[in-house]
Amino acid sequence: MDRLRGMNGTVHGGVADGRPSLARDTDMCEAILALSGTTNGHLAAQGFATLARRTGTGFDGLADEHKKITFADTQARPVPVTTSPEWSGSETGGRRYSAFTINVEHRKPWHTLTGRQHFFLDHDWMHEAGEALPIYRPPLNMTVLFGEPGIGEGGEQGITVRYLTPHSKWSIHSEYQDNLLMLTLSRGGPTIWMSPADAARAGIRDNDWVEALNRNGVVVARAIVSHRMPTGTVYMYHAQERVVDVPKSEASGRRGGIHNSLTRLMIKPTHLIGGYAQLSFAFNYLGPTGNQRDEITVIRRRSQEVDY
Amino acid sequence: MTKVMAQLAMVMNLDKCIGCHTCSVTCKQAWTNRAGTEYVWFNNVETRPGQGYPRTYQDQERWRGGWELNHRGRLRLKAGGRLRKLFSIFANPLMPSIQDYYEPWTYDYDRLFSAPMQDDTPVARPKSLITGENTKISWSANWDDNLAGGPELAPADPVLRKLSDQVKLEFEQAFMFYLPRICEHCLNPSCVASCPSGAMYKRSEDGIVLVDQDRCRGWRMCVTGCPYKKVYFNHKTGKAEKCTFCYPRVEVGIPTVCSETCVGRLRYIGLILYDADRVAEAASVADEKDLYEAQRSVLLDPNDPEVIAAARAEGIPEDWLEAARRSPIYKLIFDFGVALPLHPEYRTMPMVWYIPPLSPVVDVLSGTGHDGEDADNLFGAIDALRIPIGYLAELFSAGDPEPVRNVLRRLAAMRSYMRRINLGREPDESIATAVGMTGERVEEMYRLLAIAAYGERYVIPKAHAEQGARLEESMSGCSLDYEGGPGMGGPFGEASGMPVPVAVENFHALKDRQTTGALVDPEDRQNRVNLLNWDGKGTPDGLFPDRNGRKQP
Ligand code: SF4
Numbered sequence: 001m002d003r004l005r006g007m008n009g010t011v012h013g014g015v016a017d018g019r020p021s022l023a024r025d026t027d028m029c030e031a032i033l034a035l036s037g038t039t040n041g042h043l044a045a046q047g048f049a050t051l052a053r054r055t056g057t058g059f060d061g062l063a064d065e066h067k068k069i070t071f072a073d074t075q076a077r078p079v080p081v082t083t084s085p086e087w088s089g090s091e092t093g094g095r096r097y098s099a100f101t102i103n104v105e106h107r108k109p110w111h112t113l114t115g116r117q118h119f120f121l122d123h124d125w126m127h128e129a130g131e132a133l134p135i136y137r138p139p140l141n142m143t144v145l146f147g148e149p150g151i152g153e154g155g156e157q158g159i160t161v162r163y164l165t166p167h168s169k170w171s172i173h174s175e176y177q178d179n180l181l182m183l184t185l186s187r188g189g190p191t192i193w194m195s196p197a198d199a200a201r202a203g204i205r206d207n208d209w210v211e212a213l214n215r216n217g218v219v220v221a222r223a224i225v226s227h228r229m230p231t232g233t234v235y236m237y238h239a240q241e242r243v244v245d246v247p248k249s250e251a252s253g254r255r256g257g258i259h260n261s262l263t264r265l266m267i268k269p270t271h272l273i274g275g276y277a278q279l280s281f282a283f284n285y286l287g288p289t290g291n292q293r294d295e296i297t298v299i300r301r302r303s304q305e306v307d308y
Numbered sequence: 309m310t311k312v313m314a315q316l317a318m319v320m321n322l323d324k325c326i327g328c329h330t331c332s333v334t335c336k337q338a339w340t341n342r343a344g345t346e347y348v349w350f351n352n353v354e355t356r357p358g359q360g361y362p363r364t365y366q367d368q369e370r371w372r373g374g375w376e377l378n379h380r381g382r383l384r385l386k387a388g389g390r391l392r393k394l395f396s397i398f399a400n401p402l403m404p405s406i407q408d409y410y411e412p413w414t415y416d417y418d419r420l421f422s423a424p425m426q427d428d429t430p431v432a433r434p435k436s437l438i439t440g441e442n443t444k445i446s447w448s449a450n451w452d453d454n455l456a457g458g459p460e461l462a463p464a465d466p467v468l469r470k471l472s473d474q475v476k477l478e479f480e481q482a483f484m485f486y487l488p489r490i491c492e493h494c495l496n497p498s499c500v501a502s503c504p505s506g507a508m509y510k511r512s513e514d515g516i517v518l519v520d521q522d523r524c525r526g527w528r529m530c531v532t533g534c535p536y537k538k539v540y541f542n543h544k545t546g547k548a549e550k551c552t553f554c555y556p557r558v559e560v561g562i563p564t565v566c567s568e569t570c571v572g573r574l575r576y577i578g579l580i581l582y583d584a585d586r587v588a589e590a591a592s593v594a595d596e597k598d599l600y601e602a603q604r605s606v607l608l609d610p611n612d613p614e615v616i617a618a619a620r621a622e623g624i625p626e627d628w629l630e631a632a633r634r635s636p637i638y639k640l641i642f643d644f645g646v647a648l649p650l651h652p653e654y655r656t657m658p659m660v661w662y663i664p665p666l667s668p669v670v671d672v673l674s675g676t677g678h679d680g681e682d683a684d685n686l687f688g689a690i691d692a693l694r695i696p697i698g699y700l701a702e703l704f705s706a707g708d709p710e711p712v713r714n715v716l717r718r719l720a721a722m723r724s725y726m727r728r729i730n731l732g733r734e735p736d737e738s739i740a741t742a743v744g745m746t747g748e749r750v751e752e753m754y755r756l757l758a759i760a761a762y763g764e765r766y767v768i769p770k771a772h773a774e775q776g777a778r779l780e781e782s783m784s785g786c787s788l789d790y791e792g793g794p795g796m797g798g799p800f801g802e803a804s805g806m807p808v809p810v811a812v813e814n815f816h817a818l819k820d821r822q823t824t825g826a827l828v829d830p831e832d833r834q835n836r837v838n839l840l841n842w843d844g845k846g847t848p849d850g851l852f853p854d855r856n857g858r859k860q861p
Pocket residue numbers: 490491492493494497498499500517533534535536537538539550656
């Protein structure tokens with residue numbers, strides 16, 4: 001805090017009297033950098049010491065105690081973060097991040113009931129659902145549940161297919177598949193991959209504009225027809241930018257959506273287990289599975305005149 | 309007595325390429341992020357089977373790149389000799405058009421900030437960089453990535469069309485791999501031989517093939533002459549440009565940008581010594597299938613005392629000879645015998661070689677429920693699988709499947725030999741013997757291919773100032789003494805003194821591009837006008853004030 005006061009200045013009077021100033025945007029950036037173990041080595045060292053007391057194992061040499069990254073450093077050039085107990089990987093000594101190296105090499109227990117990696121979930125509700133061990137569950141029947149048309153139905157007016165949203169090979173979300181260079185090395189905008197058989201039935205050719213629609217929303221994209229795709233399934237790769245080359249939809253008259261416009265979170269009782277070791281709430285999204293990715297959609301060729 | 313010369317060469321291990329395009333992007337940022345080179349990718353990564361970039365460049369019946377043998381068995385350019393060229397010099401039909409590369413575009417990004425209040429979020433729509441108009445994107449530098457558009461586009465793949473077996477483009481039989489490509493820095497470069505102005509040259513110290521920007525007159529015969537289509541025309545300067553093997557970097561002993569940034573760590577750079585007097589003879593062997601062996605026979609053993617003596621006689625410095633002995637390239641081509649040239653049948657003696665991928669074979673095995681790491685399964689599949697292997701053979705050994713099979717057998721042997729060790733079992737020497745190696749050799753190969761430590765992947769000796777007159781950016785004299793540079797001495801402008809070093813020009817161009825708001829050809833970008841080349845016709849950008857009376861910079 002003293003260091004932050006030194007950098008940002010001190011507030012005089014009012015509720016924040018004596019606190020470091022957050023008057024400017026850069027002050028806030030300095031505050032974030034000063035309060036994270038990954039950019040303030042002192043905190044990392046402190047965090048590891050606390051962790052060592054809790055786990056009874058040693059984390060010596062992991063933290064870079066005297067390293068402090070300031071906002072000016074990050075403006076000058078990209079700066080690698082330092083190793084800190086928030087993350088399970090070690091980047092000490094210029095090493096590349098890899099998950100769980102701290103668990104494996106420093107014997108830090110995993111955040112589970114047993115402290116080990118385990119598949120068995122010994123909880124009453126899990127037993128009741130028959131899911132104490134990982135099991136196969138067939139895709140949900142969207143026709144029965146939500147009145148969607150059945151897979152394989154339809155023809156020229158649009159066919160019903162499974163809709164999957166895998167991560168693409170180049171990117172984490174829009175980084176970096178959506179910069180101009182990477183768009184130039186692909187199809188230059190949002191696309192949906194489909195099999196030749198499905199495309200033929202719906203009268204879709206490679207690079208045609210298509211719309212994919214279900215009860216949740218609508219996507220406008222160009223089709224990629226490829227024999228790499230199995231019949232009955234389409235892919236829309238995860239998180240393609242909505243601000244690049246997305247026209248308005250014929251179905252809604254509004255801007256076409258992103259991959260997640262067709263998915264919706266679904267909760268079942270086992271998702272509501274809480275306060276039980278690793279089965280506790282953390283702020284991301286609910287549920288240990290990606291079941292909202294288990295979707296279907298009607299995909300059809302739209303007018304090739306698109307309006308932005 | 310042999311005439312020993314040194315060549316910087318590269319090998320890429322295709323099993324490790326994940327098609328991430330990092331190499332292409334970093335290369336583009338370093339070299340071709342300038343006006344006039346929007347469509348140019350010195351490094352590109354294409355999915356095979358696929359059409360490649362520019363499309364169908366491998367169809368030499370159409371593009372007529374590289375060399376062929378005349379009826380007397382002598383080499384001649386496939387596009388024809390001097391006379392034929394003179395007639396076509398003003399309209400060269402053997403040049404890929406911009407549509408064969410792709411029509412570069414950008415997006416109306418400004419709209420995202422400037423759009424008025426409206427019901428829907430604004431989007432940036434594509435605009436052609438050629439016309440500046442709205443466009444629907446219908447081809448790109450890598451349109452058929454990951455077999456995109458396969459059923460429609462892959463049948464035009466010239467390599468696929470050469471296969472005698474009918475290849476079904478179906479899900480069950482799908483196979484693919486990535487092929488990263490740069491200029492091959494050939495020992496017998498047809499680009500150099502095609503140039504009517506003598507502007508292209510192969511550097512004598514390290515074999516890098518370059519375009520002399522001062523002598524280039526923009527005839528573009530090199531574009532036709534190169535069968536790999538790795539010379540490009542800069543439509544702003546009107547001159548040819550090509551992959552430089554990052555000479556400013558390798559001269560100081562660091563790897564090319566594409567290699568340095570390769571995510572798969574699959575590129576190797578090192579020196580190869582070769583007998584310059586025997587290149588033409590080797591390139592003219594009658595049977596295309598013998599070209600791979602012929603090229604190997606031109607490459608010299610850096611440990612052979614006679615070779616060392618002959619190299620010294622040619623003035624090759626000692627540290628270069630030492631680097632040649634430690635060369636990973638030599639190991640991969642000879643000691644392990646796993647690297648093959650790309651399209652030896654073009655007869656240019658390419659010097660970027662490839663380790664063909666075993667993955668199409670492993671994929672078939674694991675896809676059918678077999679153990680893809682078992683030596684017998686792998687050997688059996690390598691013998692039985694005609695299609696992926698035939699395809700690889702058309703790329704790397706002029707259609708002869710044997711060299712490809714031999715390499716794949718060695719890679720397969722390494723896989724299963726090392727798996728036993730990994731699982732804590734006794735090493736099985738018989739696996740190594742089955743492919744003509746020893747267990748020790750296999751482990752060495754594993755170290756170079758799998759561990760791939762930086763210092764072992766790149767063995768690049770530094771350039772010697774005394775060595776050459778042609779070492780561009782480390783040339784003696786004041787390095788700031790270029791036109792427009794702070795040290796510029798002479799009283800005359802453009803075309804007097806030394807050209808701007810590429811690194812400097814590129815730095816400014818990149819800055820201009822990143823700071824300008826205009827879509828196409830921003831007028832606040834620095835333009836260069838060469839008065840000596842101006843023939844009085846037209847009004848080159850930057851020569852006159854524009855209509856509004858504002859002087860252009
Ligand atoms: S690959 Fe390079 S050296 Fe070979 S012919 Fe083409 S441009 Fe010339």
